[in-house]
Amino acid sequence: MIKITFPDGAVREYPYGSTALDIAKSISEGLARKVLAANVNGQVWDATRPIPADASLKLLTWDDTEGKSTFWHSSAHLMAEAIESMYPGVKFWVGPATENPPGFYYDMDLGGHQISDEDLRKLEAKMAELAKQNTAYQRKDISKADAIGYFTDKGDEYKLDLLGNLQDGEITFYTQGQFTDLCRGPHIPHTGFIKAVKLTNIAGAYWKGDEKNKMLTRIYGITFPARKDLEEYEALQEEARKRDHRKLGKELGIFTFDDQVGPGLPLWMPNGGIVIEELEKLAKESEDKAGYKRVVTPHIAKESLYLTSGHLPYYQDSMYPPMELEGVKYYLKAMNCPHHHKIFDAEPKSYKDLPYRLAEYGTCYRYEQSGELFGLMRVRCLHMNDAHIYCTKEQFYEEFKAVNEMYLKYFKIFGVDKYVMRLSLHDPAKLGKKYVDEPELWKETEALVRDVLIRTNTPFKEVADEAAFYGPKIDVQIWSTIGREFTLATNQVDFAQGRRFKLTFTNKDNQPETPLIIHRAPLGTHERFIGFLLEHFAGKFPLWLAPLQVKILPISDKSMEYAQTLLDSLKNADIRAEVDDRSEKIGKKIRDTELAKVPYMLVIGEKEMQEGKVAVRRQGKGDLGTKTIDEFILEARKEIKERTPNP
Template sequence: MIKISFPDGAVREYAAGSSALDIAKSISEGLARKVLAASVNGEVWDLSRPINADASLKLLTWDNKEAQLTFWHSSAHLMAEAVESMFPGVKFWVGPPLESPKGFYYDMDLGDRKMTEEDLAALEKKMNELAKQNNAFVRKEMSKADAIQYFTEKGDEYKLDLLSNLNDGEITFYSQGNFTDLCRGPHIPATGAIKAIKLTSIAGAYWKGNEKNKQLTRVYGVTFPSQKEMDEHLAMLEEAKRRDHRKLGKELGIFTMDDDVGPGLPLWLPNGTIVIEELEKLAKETELAAGYKRVVTPHIAKESMYLTSGHLPYYADSMFPPMEMDGEKYYLKAMNCPHHHKIFDAEPKSYKDLPFRIAEYGTCYRYEQSGELFGLMRVRCLHMNDAHIYCNREQFADEFRAVNDMYLKYFKIFGIDKYVMRLSLHDPSKLGQKYVNEPVLWNETEAMVRQVLIESDIPFIEVQDEAAFYGPKIDVQIWSTIGREFTLATNQVDFNSGNKFKLAYTNQNNQPEVPLIIHRAPLGTHERFIGFLLEHYAGKFPLWLAPVQVKILPISDKFMDYAKTLLNDLKKADIRAEIDDRNEKIGKKIRDTELMKVPYMLVVGEKEMNENKVAVRKQGKGDAGTMDAAAFIAEAAAEIKERR
């Protein structure tokens, strides 16, 4: 018999070799029908896989993210089976599930053939036929030699390439119906659970993301256990399309991309630059009040500094190639941390100088693969709301808590209601390889971070094997108003860089001591955060953040002088305003201003001019009545100052 521990703390005994599905059936037939996969000792398994030793077990239903990813992974295999039936001889590369956008894709080599949009409808029909057959997903362990022989006979160079990085004991095949693939799984029990199918798009994708390799065909899709959930998802996609930051960024004059500048290198237009400046103003005010000192660091540095930090050679693939000057190699800055460590070390420090907090909106350059670039979300030039805090162990909890409090303040300002902190921990089995070999410090700092989160009553989840190489971290996940998830920023503990850079302060006993370092970036980067805000607000920025806050709409040229007087008064109050002086009817001026998402319109005619008033229209809400001009300006100025 084996002991199975459940999330509620219950422990029950089952026969060795029982599967998660057997256990689900022993609890309830209804539960067994709903469960899609199982978490066994923290690892997601097929429901049919036998459990032969004591284990902790969590049964995963559709409302669990890992179950959804398993469902979509299985759907990718179902799609591959349909593709194989329509395009004999097709070769497959990888077909992962996706969290965002929801669903899956599969990269494939169709040879000389091309897949069309018309093919997607036929593939959907075929997938529905195959799903209804309710074929089981069957797992089979394979030796490396047998796996190589199988794909050699098929002439499949893509799977042979994957096998080159695997060893005996790591190789499994999965089959359903007439399709078999190299796959580590897990999968749902059978295809019948897939009730609603939509193939969404066809794209090109270079093999391994390298533009020097062959371009493969990538097919995206999404599936659900019911048509109702599919309909809701498709409605959300339409709303997301309306809010796409790339579309809004162009329409509102926020940013542009240019081939002569290069991919992933956004140019910020005047309106976008205003948004950047307002965000920096907010950050500077907040950080000044929290005791940070501002610094500025160069955009390049010598190779030796990145060798000291450990970013070379391990991070080299994400850095631009070096430049050679005067016999030295220089790299574009991919991170601000090493520069800040040098600033800490520039002058002697004592315990009285701690905590030492320095901040900058540092410009960094990262060589994202061309296939991964996406609007402002994945770029090669980024401006990071970066800061580093150097403190001792007694100060750590208060400093880490203060950073989290800063996050919460920002969430309130930007109307972010749904968020979660991901506490990323190390894997003890990978010490000395993926992680710094300091087991005591790992356990100590992870416990410290966990305790701060618990005491602060902040929602968080723990994720194994996702820490930074130098310490545990928090990744902040936020959701926009339409439910799209974004990774905003990070709050990291670093107990390694102090030693690497020989940083020290003099403690109360007049002895040198290495500080703990906190890396934090509450507003992330301008690029990602503004991309998020464009979608979150659907381009309708709050008044304090809007590039143009007020548009004055004179009914005719007769009222232009009054409009100019209003403009002057608004500018004196530091309100960004413009006059629409076009020779157009007022209805068109209103419609055009609505499209530009300007928060307030002031319509002025003879009555308004004679009474020194303004007819106020609020973006998206229409007529807000007539007000005394001075009263409107005072109210708008207060709204801006308070960042409502």
Template sequence: MIKITLPDGSIREYSAPVTALKIAEDISPKLAEEAICAEVNNKMVDINYPIDTDATVVIHTFHTEKGKEVYWHSTAHLMAQAVKQLFPEVKIAIGPAIEQGFYYDFDRDEPFTEEDLQKIEAKMQELSTQALPYYRTELSKEEAIKLFSEMNETYKLELLEDIPEGEIISSYRQGDFIDLCRGPHLPDTGKIKAIKLLRTSGAYWRGDEKNKMLKRIYGISFPTEKELTDYLHFLEEASKRDHRKLGKDLELFSISDEVGPGLVLWHPKGAMVRHLIETYWKEQHLKKGYQLVYTPHLGRANLWETSGHLDFYKENMYSKMDIEGQDYYIKPMNCPFHISIYNSSLHSYRELPIRLAELGTVYRYERSGVLHGLMRVRGFTQDDAHIICTPEQMDMEVDKLIVFSLDMLKAFGFKEFLIYLATKPDDCVGEKEDWDKATASLANSLQKLGLEYKVDEGGGAFYGPKIDIKIKDALGRAWQCTTIQFDFNEPERFDMTYIGADNSAHRPYMIHRAVLGSVERFFATLLEYHSGNLPLWLAPVQIMLIPITDAQLNYARKIEEQLLEQGFRCELDSRSEKMGYKIRSAEKNKIPFMCILGKNEENNNQVTLRQHTVGDLGAMNLEAAIAILRKEL
């Protein structure tokens, strides 16, 4: 007999071996019907995997994150099977699950057309109705090479080259299709009920521009048609909020191939919004005891060697530059410069904590295939700060940071947050005891403040654990903003010290943190969250003055002058167009308020105030209009 421990702590006994499906059947018929795969002693396995020892077992359905991943990865295999049946000459590459759905890369000379996608989708539905079981087979490396050589799948053979000798290799087969895969997978294709292929794109093999460009197909799938319909509606709403479209329509920013991919050009209106964000950021930091600094855009190689970036981060850094025989690198981060400022003089424990803050522009090499508007760029401004403190001060500083970060995000209109505690990754520096101590400190702060959080196993930076705060938008999407990262590595590497009460040198602790994350990503998140309808205090143009005829132009200019003197950002629409056209234009540009100025308004020394998405607020004197604007602010 073996003991099976379930997530609620209950224990069931079975004669060995037993499958997770059998356990699910014993719990409830509904769970057995929805079961996708299982987690046995923290290892993901097929639902029919034989369990022959005492184990903790978690049964995953489509309603769990890991269940969705297996569901979508299984659908990627189904899509590859459909493609191979329709286009036998195509070679298959890789097909993972992604955050929303899946994709598969194919080697094909011609791009897939919309008609092709419809055919593939229909074939997938046909194969789904056949309820083909997913069979797992374990192979030696030699057997796997023989199998995929006979199939002439060159990309699978290249992947096999990277697998160490002696490691167990598995393949999965459903019907006439075989793929190299670790698994797990669905029990059969019949579980895949609703499918939609969304789009195609090009993708370099292994993300390397030196390799062949493959054809990628993206898709999504669900257990019910209703879930698919709801998701397609979600996509429609998301497209309306796409910051790339809003940025173009509202003339906020652009990215030019002539300048370079991933490098942002801020237009006057976008620059104004950015100025307002950064001004608020500076004001709040000064109130919280931060000191503002500015640092160079590049530094000598030895700086990045000392920091560890050349060992752990070089693939994300731009190539070195030879300057007078010395190697220099453009900065991917600001921290070594802030440390150099700290190390430029001796410090007493009485001075700590020292909080250095900078809106510092950094440059990181991102492959062209992952660049995405302002969300993923190559040059961006980080709202960076480093807090250097004594070990005794660290817990209090983390507490303050979490509260400060949430308060600041709420000021921009955000209301819902997802918080993650990211722990030690495989590739890292530092002693395990230090990692455990730092992780416990971050967890204690979250618990003390009564905040719910999830643990992101292995998601920490290479130099320490961290807290990540993500914004949840109106469509339920999560966007990364705040990060609070503990670092016991760089103080050691840069020999940072302070003089303690005992007149001896001590090692300080250091906290890296960014509240907004990067100005670019935050700007994009802000745009999408508000659908471009920025609150009045952030709107680049707050008020549009609309004279009904040219006869009111002079009156409009007087109103404009008074509003400007009161500190409002306003524009005058002096075009020889009809009033209705001008109002529609202001609405389209999402300008918060309009002042309509006609003959009656001029004669009575009034304005007719109109609010975006609300409508006409009526005629009033300018003082009353300004009172409404100030209340809105």
């Protein structure tokens, strides 16, 4: 018998070799019908895989993130089976589940075949046909020699490449129906769980993400355990298309791209410049109150700076190639931290100077792969709400807590109700390769971060092998009003760079000590955050953030002089306003202003002019009655000052 410990602490005995599905059936048949996979001792397993010894067990369903991930990865294999049946000889690279966008994809070499949107519909039908066969996903351990033989016979150079990094004992095949693939799993019990299929997009992807390699075809998809889930998803996607930041950014004159400037290098239009200024004003106000010192650093630096920081060995693929001048290599700045470390080191520090907080909206340049560029969400030039806090271990709790509180303040201002902090940890097996080789410091700093999150009741989840190379980090995940997930920013703890740069302060014992460093960027970058806000607000910015806050709409030319007087009053009150002086009917002026998503309209005719008032309309709300201009300005200024959310 084996002892199984459940999440509530209960312990039960089961026959040796029982599967998670067997255990679920012993609880209830209804539960067993929902189980997609299982978390066994912290690892996700097939629900049909025998459990060989005492273990902790969590049964995973569609309601669990790991359950969805297993469901979607299994769906990728189902799609591959459908593709192989329609395009014999196709070779597959990798087919993971994805969080953003939710679902899965598979990269493949179609051997010259082209797939159209019409073909996607045929593939969907084939996947639905295969799913109905309730075919089991079968796991098989296989030797490296046999695996190499299998894929050599198929002439599959992609899987042979993957096998090059694997050893005997860590190679498994999964088979369902007529499809077999090299895969570590896990998978759902059988294809019958997949009730609704939508293949969403066709794209190109370089093999291994390297532009020097062959371009493969990538097909994205999403599946659900019920038809109604797909219908809800499609309704959400339709709303998301209306809110697409690329579409809204163009319509509202926020940003543009130009081929001669280059891909991934946004040009901010005048309206975008206003949004940027308002966000910077918010950040500067918050940071001034929190005791940050503002600095400015160059856009380039010598190679030696990034060698000292350690970024070049770990990060070079994401940096622009160097420029060589007078025998010295210079790099475009991809991160602000090394520059800030130099500012910290420019003058002697004592414990009385700590915590020492440096802030900058620094411009950085990162060479994102062409295929990964996406509107403002993935760009090559970015303006980061960056700061670095140099503190003692004793100060760490309060400083890290204050950073999290700043995030929460911003969430409230922007109406972000759903969020989670992803605590990204290192992988001990990759020390010295992907991560700084300091095992004890990794344990200590990860414990420090976890302690803050637990003690402040901050919602978080832990993710392995996603830390920064110099320390653990928090990735801040937020959801828009329509439920779309975005990665806003990161909050990182650095135990390595202080030592690399030989940063010290004189402690209370008059001895040199290296500070801990907190990297934080609560508003992320202008690019990503404004992209999020466009979709979150559907382009309808709150009054304080709107590029144009008020539009004055004269009913006829008789009111133009009065309109100009009102405009002067609004501008004197620092309210961004314009007059619509077109010879159009008032109905069209109102409709056009609504489409332009201007928060307030002041309609004026002979009656308003005689009474010295304005007829106020609110975007999306309609008529709010008449007021004097002074009354309107007083209310609008209060709304702007308090950064009031949209009504």
